[in-house]
Amino acid sequence: MHSADYKRPVDDVSASEIRLTFPDGNARSFPAGTTPAQVAESISKSLAKKAISATVDGAHYDLQWPIEHDASIAINTMQDDGPALELIRHDLAHIMARAVQEIWPEVKVTIGPVIQNGWYYDFDREEPFTPEDLSAIEKKMKEIINRRDPVTTEVWDRERAIKYYEANNEPYKVELVEAIPEDQQIRMYWHGHWQDLCRGPHLQHTGQVPADAFKLMSVAGAYWRGDSDRQMLQRIYGVAFKNREDLKAYLTMIEEAAKRDHRRLGKEMELFHLQEEAPGMVFWHPNGWTIYRTLEDYMRRRLSRAGYKEIKTPQVVDRILWERSGHWEAYRENMFIVEVEEEHAKEKRMNALKPMNCPCHVQVYNQGLKSYRDLPLRLAEFGSCHRYESSGSMHGLMRVRGFTQDDAHIFCTEDQIEQETAHFLELLSSIYRDLGFAKFDIKLSTRPDVRVGSDEIWDKAETALENAIRKVTNDYEIDPGEGAFYGPKLDFKLTDAIGREWQCGTFQADFNLPVRLDAEYVGEDGAKHRPVMLHRAILGSFERFLGILIENYAGKLPFWLAPRQVVVASIVSDADDYVNEVVEKLQARGIRAEADTRNEKINYKVREHSLGKVPVLLAIGMKEVEDRSVSIRRLGERSTETATLEQIVEDLAAESLPPDLA
Known part of the structure; x- marks a missing residue:
């Protein structure tokens, strides 16, 4: 305007x-x-x-x-993407519910919120929805859109709304109305003759929804109000965009994501498995553990050079520490509890598997008097943690119950916050580039309404974080009021090869825990002061980050990370001795090489090792034996090349070096 x-x-x-x-x-x-x-x-x-x-x-x-x-x-x-997409998806939730009730009038409706990329709606129906039903619902939705029915709204009092839904046999809506706080409006929406309880807002008529830019995706079970003791409902998920092209691009991305699913690739590459006897816990196979250790070794070197001191803290800790830190009250339901009967105490003591490392790191800091000259003190741990995640939320490596964080805590003075933030940003940027993620977004979350610490300290912490970001980039977003209760934080989102965002790194300023756990240092003035505790992680967790890496590279990991870097395959059995010699020379240079001298055709071997995502296949027949050469075929390439044994050993040895050692 x-x-x-x-x-x-x-x-x-x-x-x-x-x-x-x-x-x-x-x-x-x-x-x-x-x-x-x-x-x-x-x-x-x-x-x-x-x-x-x-x-x-x-x-x-x-x-x-x-x-x-x-x-x-x-x-x-419609040119304003945020509001437009919210309205399109919200209206489609109502249009879908209306379509379901037009086809099956006996179905009872519940709620249908907007979610990322689309919406869902929960229905109470005796018969399960089938793929054919979804097609019928989509067809009916398009009919409703083409009717261009007006959308109108009214505010009703509680009694009138309850009577309306009781008369229409909608018990879930009655319960929702009864749960609305007295000081909130009860807003009723009509889409043509069909009505729903909703906060809004909505478009002005059904014809404003693009009829060719949505798709119903799947059906899942969902308990009413998330309570396993209540009715099991059927949840239909849909996606929607502003135009057909955006929908097509999203569906293509979903198809590509399915091909990259780390669970499928994990099986094909023999990396890991999960099983019912240990839900949410990873069984690492030799190939997967090789990737894990290679990444861990790389991170250990990077942290050591950046001035971090590595420590190791217990996995089982008495509840007393968790009560002092505040985690027992705030995080108890997500903790695994272990009861131990201590002989000397003649009583049962309640312990917990640690869900995070922070309180234990303060215990290490508290051993011995610290001076301002000791700060900043950077303590790092590849800490094994356990959190109780619901069975429905777990997903391969992406969400597990047992995981290892690349965790660290920096104890510093208030005046050191800015320099430590800049130091961390530089390290994080370098590591992400090494791992193939040149693009990442930064979000600065500022003080929430409920918080600890004075406004003066919050001003200093927020200013320090923002000044440090600006030294690296001006491309960041402020998220007002979303900081932790103990301090502002930075969150880092990676963008992978197919455009998906992943929340990984974090950096948080904490003025609370050092007070609760009595951490101190002697200042230049000879008085005791509280250090600031900076919580930070770059990968987040090894398990989840490895899942992201596998999907980002579609299993075709960089040579230095690949668990099986080279397979030397014989074309004829007479070449077996030379095959073994080549393998020995490669292994002597630190290359993960293995021999394949099975009595199988070379094309069979190529297909099998390509499925296993082996980056380099060296094929050897009698010509290669005579010339002391190798035939080289790289993963994803159809052409081959020839090199001498000495040349390929030197080339692959250089290629196998991690980025920080190359």
């Missing part, structure tokens, strides 16, 4: 009027109760036609909602 589009502002605002300020700074007065639709109409007819919603004082408003107070306002159109 441009200022020229506005009518002349009114300067004299009466008590029954409100003043609305537009994005360009211009302000106008309107009668109290004016709707965003009326505001858009007052600006221009073309804007009124394009308008889909409004942003009022940062809140997303339906065009039909009255505005009763002075506010900032921006009119949204």
